[in-house]
Amino acid sequence: MSRQDFKAGDQVYVIYRNPHAVNVAHIKEAEVVEHPLHEGELALFLYDTYHALAEDDAVFSSYEEAERIYRDLFDGL
Numbered sequence: 001m002s003r004q005d006f007k008a009g010d011q012v013y014v015i016y017r018n019p020h021a022v023n024v025a026h027i028k029e030a031e032v033v034e035h036p037l038h039e040g041e042l043a044l045f046l047y048d049t050y051h052a053l054a055e056d057d058a059v060f061s062s063y064e065e066a067e068r069i070y071r072d073l074f075d076g077l
Contacts, residue, residue: 006032006042006053013066014044015058015073025074027066030059 006012010032018024030046032053043050044059053059060066 006059008032008034008042010061012044013060013063014046015060015066015070016046025070027063027070029063 012030012032013027014030015025016028018026028046030044030051032042033045033050035041035043035052036050038052042053044053044057045051051057058066058069060069
């Protein structure tokens, strides 16, 4: 999905890579929210932290869609 397709309040699923172990990733539920520091911008609320919503984020509207892409990317590594 494109960043423009999201609105504040949407529940989404993201493929989140562990910043300490680059070969570890998980599917996590997040919420799209208004960015608390940048008026008019959206953010992902994940792990009790706001993450700026970027165009290249792996964000999906359903768990099944996220899981399908996750398997395409990470199965067999």
